[in-house]
Amino acid sequence: MSQPNQFSLLSQRRFAPFFWTQFFGAFNDNLFKTALLVMLTFEALSWTSVSPATLNIVLPALFILPFVVFSATAGQIADKVEKSRLARAVKWFEVAIMLVAGIGWMSHSLWILVVALVGMGIHSTLFGPVKYAYLPQNLKPEELVGGNGVIEMGTFVGILLGEVVGALLVSQKPYGIELVAASTLLVAVIGLVASYRIPLSPAPAPSLKISRNPFAESLRNLSFSRQNRTVFLSMLGNSWFWFYGALMLSQFPVYAKDYLHGDHSVFVLLLTVFSLGIGTGSLLCERLSGGKVEIGLVPFGSIGLSVFGIDLYLASLGYTNTAAVDIAGVLAQPGIWRILADIVMIGVFGGFFIVPLFALIQTRCDPAHVSRTIAGMNIMNALFMVASALMAMVLLKMGATIPQMFLATAILNALVAVYIFSLVPEFLMRFLAWLLIHTIHRVKIVDVDRIPDEGAAVLVCNHVSYVDAIVIGAASPRPIRFVMDHNIFKMPVLGWIFRTAKAIPIAPAKEDPWLMEKAYIDIAQALHEGDLVCIFPEGKLTRDGEMNEFRGGIVKIIERSKVPVIPMALRGLWGSLLTRDPGNLFERSFTRGPRSRLALAVGAPVAPQQATPEYLHQQVKDLRGEWK
Template sequence: MSLEPTALTDPQLAPPVQVHPNQFMLLRQRRFAPFFWTLFSGAANDNLFKFAFTVMVTYQLSVSWLPPSLAGLVIGALFILPFLLFSATSGQLTDKFEKTRVIRLVKNLEVIIMLLATAGFMSKQPQLQVVILLACTFLMGLHSTLFGPVKFAYIPQALNERELTGGNGMVEMGTFVAILLGQVAGGLLVSIPNVGPDYVAAACVLLALAGRVVAQFIPLAPATDPGLVINWNPVTETWRNLKLASTSKVVFRSMLGISWMWFFGAVFLSQFPSFAKEVLHGDEQVASLLLVVFSIGIACGSLLCEVLSKRHIEIGLVPLGAIGMSVFAIDLYFASRNLPPSALMGFVTFIQQPAHWRVLLDLALLSLFAGLYSVPMYALIQLRSQPSHRARIIATNNILNALFMIVSAVLAGALLSAGFSVPQIFLLVGLSNAVVAFYIFFLVPEYLLRFIALLVSRCIYRFKISGDDFLPTQGAALLACNHVSFVDPVLLMAASPRPIYFVMDHRIFKLPLLGAVFRLAKAIPIAPRSEDPVLYAAAFEAAAQVLRNGDLLAIFPEGALSPNGELQEFKGGIAKILEQAIADGLTVPVIPMALTNLWGSFFSRIENGKAMTRPLRRGIWNRVGLNVGAPMDDAQTSPEDLRARISVLLKA
């Protein structure tokens, strides 16, 4: 069997739609499995090397110019430095060249670095050992800098929209599990008397070689901008990419949101040793336990994203994640602030005390919600970024991540110097997270709207979608649906992976809560021409502009809520919208949709014509549905034909 990878353009490797029971089935797919194990081996190797080196400098080597108290800081800074210096260049290289070849070159570099590290680990001169291993730390940071953009740029080329959340969840899970295993292995191997460093060197080389072999099986992923001229100035290139990312508010705010998550996580990870010793009165085993719990929480949260999102990019999980991060970070302060002093405890003694269970539960849940927070943001950046610039935007995000982590370290150090305790720092971070989250969601209402849609479709109703493959993931389209309740637009938002602009009766905007939601969603108010000709004309012009922008436009052709649950006659507005689209030279597919089983619920009318009376008149958590039909040709669609199609979908 040839080891030369096949191109991802092969339909057998990357078909438009794949049906899998869950994201773990991606590990049986050639387009994902070799890539996953390549990044897994790289992350494990990074952390095995760094942790073993840190333990050596702290406990085994005596170098006057690198005291043990500064070893972790220096090693961490050297590893992060390449992200600041070379991320802009690595993003350009990824966009310009075929991605699998870039991955293979990076893995070649890893093998060379680990061979050099072998000389450092096996040297008998402490001064030379430290110099070589510090150089390798910087080079491994360069290795990770080069791999970061290609990692996240490869995923959207290999996976379709319905697989992006699961794929990113697997990557986040794999990364944190690899970090955990790498640190555990590094600590165990380097502590073996006399031969520990030799074993570490052998393990690093073997992991690098394994990653390089597996990388040979990754299918080719074509360059997205082969004509790109490389700008070797990292400062000007980073600034240019920041301006490029800022053209999409959702992408740019998502980048800031991810960087904040790294700030948040770095505070906890950096304080685990002192938190374990000074607050929890635990030894090194307890510090390791905190790291294990945190990593498992992140991994579980990342994997839960696909289940909760129903295999779409569900950014409504981001506010949920932010709420959980703040709640359990704040509770961690209350759980740990009054623990009685004691002698240092080992693992067994620590977990035998019920007071510590709450601490571990808080830590597990805040990290789980951090996984729910970050994975949809990564998937959204991949989906919404221009493919030709995707790697450069991801590289810029890596720079922001590094800057935020540096700021978190400096800020945490300043707070500790000012007399703050570790639990108080956790409290401040939890409160700050709530403020930052509110600010981001205020600037980008789409997150909040999707969260509301998530609550309505999962907590108020049991919402089942059929035919959602017909919802377009890109390009303009006109969605036409029956109108049964006041929450119809919210349910359609929950069904679509993209934002939807609604044309809605202007009277709905007068409702206290729903009106605010629809204004936040930038819905287009419309009134009958006889009632308000100016608003009528403005609504059709706004609708036409939505389609010109290549976005999704939704209309309820009945013009008002159904008074009896039956499908009413369609108005002529949809024909007017399509006529304008054709005049603009646009090809706009019409997607027929039917909401089912909503009649008689709290948000629909009942026989006396009133809605939103008697909240529990149909119980709670009613099963409702949305049936989506195949697209109709815009030039051939009449209100009568469309009504007939939706009528069929209602009975499906």
Template sequence: MSDAAPPHPPNQFALLTQRRFAPFFWTQFLGAGNDNLFKFAFTVLVTYQLQVAWLPPALAGLAIGALFILPFLLFSATSGQLADKFDKTRVIRFVKTLEIAIMLLAGFGFWTAHVPTLLACVFLMGLHSTLFGPVKFSYLPQHLGERELTGGNGMVEMGTFVAILLGQVAGGLLVAVPDVGRHYVAFACLGVALLGRATAQLVPASPPTDPALVINWNPVSETWRNLKLAHGNLVVFRSLLGISWMWFFGAVFLSMFPAFAKEVLGGDEQVASLLLVVFSVGIGIGSLLCEMLSRRHVEIGLVPFGAIGMSVFAIDLYFATRGHAPGSGIAGLGEFVRQPGHWRVMADLALLALFAGLYSVPMYALIQLRSPASHRARIIAANNILNALFMIVSAVMAGALLKAGLTIPQIFLVTGLLNAVVAAYIFLLVPEYLLRFIALIATRLVYRFRVHGDEHIPTTGAAVLVCNHVSFVDPILLMAASPRPIRFIMDHRIFATPVLGWLFRLAKAIPIAPQKDDPATYERAFAEARKVLDDGELLCIFPEGAITRDGALQPFKGGVMKILETHPVPVVPLALHDLWGSFFSRASGAAMTQPFRRGLWSRVGLSAAAPLAAVEVTPERLRERVAAMLAA
């Protein structure tokens, strides 16, 4: 994080007033806008105005999209190295200067309606975005803190899709102007490129993270090396796959909007632009909601929620257009919005996009947070490589399905069903997403959960958390409060509890039994706990040894001291409030026997105190800290 950065802005919009973020935001905003102004104007040109025998309208969007992302596949590995080796601000300024040159060539292509030149510029703009991509996502964690990452990514994601919206709307409207539309597009593209270069000049310095890196110019070997580097952290790598799937999913819709508007809905260029407006606004709203829903942490529990919404509304989009027959002519915007059935189509697109924003922003933030700074840009480059592969496969699949006779709504249906299958597979591969989703549901719907002092829960490095034990869902609430995974040491008997036992096994909780009852399980638990700390992770112990039966804080046992003997890490005291008497506590006897004992949305809380150094820790002192927080 930059030394000049204020500790925490009041919200994500306040970042736009700060130099560490604002010039970068507007630079990437203008770049994304120009990409899409150019691409969409070109797509509309060959869909509605030019008759190009070798580029039919139904395939034009797919072909242009595939050509744009080809450089991501070829050159991402090189661009990741450049972003790690050199000052990111220098790279940004070079890329924006390159954009001006590309737009001069594109201006010639539009002026003369020369399709091969414009296709060459599509490839070059893809190269421009390839060079900018690793800088874009590795810049943020260099200048923002953990509590700002979700908001910063949300702003960038929102800005990107608003830029896509404005660029595509502007491209569609300008190119549709009779006789001179192509000329207007040429001037607009050059003007936006010049403005982007001006804002790039204000981006603050971003020192290289690996200046000694020797560039490997072989894209094949470096691509393979980057993928292996990303695979070194399985959570990060599988998150890259999850983001790449989102781009596969989104590319199907974005590439088909012009043909969908014309051939399925019977609309003109303005209708195609309206669909893009609706989609982009949905993405923007979803991206901005992430900070509020995540309470300013990196909350990956939103990812399964987003995946569910993406499938539901993609499938409903098929039903909304099933049996829809366009009229004899091409409808304008006014006629299109007067038909009630079209509002369902727009609602499906908006909600599908909103959930895609909830899906993608936490994944990007997680990758930035969990990737080592020295290799972050190269891991982002690996992400771009995978994105390109998935988007190319997306274009090939959509084209093959069209040639096989499927309609565009049927392709949307297939994509929605595939999303459900892929999402389920990813969440089983990376249980952390599913666990955080369950924690999110518990703390938003079952309880009204408030956390105080969560800044004391470490975002990096090994530490031991100690907490009072009030109910069977204590670990779920602690998972929701922590910005990163926690490994729990838990009474072995809890693993026999239906559903919760499966959940805790999924969370890789460590079973422990009393030494006199099962010495092997006891020793195995401490060996596993030491390994957790060796790996730099968080370990949580409930030192009372069991869930309270009377609501009172019990004496703390000495297990934490046994761990600190070999691993003198900081110890963070935690206190859960107001859980006694809930469905999952043992109030009135056995737990989980009286549904809705306190109703839904009952208030519960967690307090965290400042960490204690290992030399300061005793069971009695830890109990005093926890008792003091409970009494506050």
């Protein structure tokens, strides 16, 4: 199915005003924060006696401290209060903070600026739950990945522009401080104006009583989130990304100044390439996922974060310049292009990692609890970012260089990824499925929206190859419990994949009557729990490309569970390497060529009383047509 362009959302009132409100908030946060950090990095002696390296760790930690303390309360407020009204209140608060910051800039008072920095942290804490709870409330399910991608792109472009503008303005002599003070106030006002265009978004829990104890509410939020294992581990994965990103970004000013020996413009260059990478990766998620929530991209992103993080360390070893340089000078240095390429790719793979996780959390958590779930995630994000600051301080005390800190983070990322994916094998299985259908085959999906977003159903499909289940699983927006021949479970690689996906093994009655009966019990239990179950009613792979007759197992399933049956047909797999085509293996490979085309067509749901083997066979045959 053709998907609408994700950028078309920017022309619609249900999305655009919210996007610009979020964009200018991210822009202003980072304009102010970066101007403060750059000023203290390059002119520390005129403001404080604390070392720049320590300030670059402590000040970001102070910014995120409100996320730890107030996120739970912010989540409650976002679930209780209509969202456009709340957004406007937050933007008025931002204007007040920037007035306070202006006093700090003009009076040359670091501590007033620190108070404003904490205030901006509170501002972001209050807006965070609104940001991600608003999208599933106002976008269609098929728009959610694209909408998240645009929001993430906008957020990181806002971060990029804020950091660039902040670094540039504060370095303008003699009026840099005055320019920063005026600009932050102006941007806050623009964000306030945008917030008045956000359409009404009713509160999901208007009668909710807000707890007066934010710490107890934080514990309740996290406890509630833990009840959904996949959502909670996705929140952990999201928080880990912020650990990784916070450590990288917090060291960029010192890395640019002390390691690359650059001026302000070199720091801006690092921010630019990293943020462009994040924006590119976030937007590519829409194309690579086919418009659905594709968590198979998460392991792909994690692999890239480690590979290019390690290579950033190796590339840094090859940088030998010790003379002070500006942006033009650093670009002429040997080895710098490899460093920049690594930073860009870390950003791209970071986008692959974080966007599907956001969409998964939004679609699988309790709709009445979205804001509080996001608030719980923000608490975890803040704790992980504080932990990254503490880790950076420890490594600096131990004498580690910044490239060594990048290496340690990349290795730790690999260990964290292995741990999370071992707890939720669905991530890894979807990654393998995504890899299969994006490298070996080009898959066209027809009417996949006929698979219900929730509730039980039985999917029936023709059986062409050993990878039928992987292709179907990759195309489905929901996890599927496959019923499969028990012999496949004994295969070294495919068997492991299907076991981790909680497939249900079945055997013919003459081989193992106990296993057959257990399979029907497991199917009934899965349907009772609201899962999708897929069976191949032929009971065996085709040997000639034609469909075999459907056996009576489907009748036995429907007798126990009165659920709709959805016919599906695979087209174009016959003759591939993993079919039983008797033709020459090498001849088949060359005939089909790389990236061969195939399709999965989904039919209209069939009522249980109509779901006879003969009727379903005809439905699947009609869907398949002449293309085997």
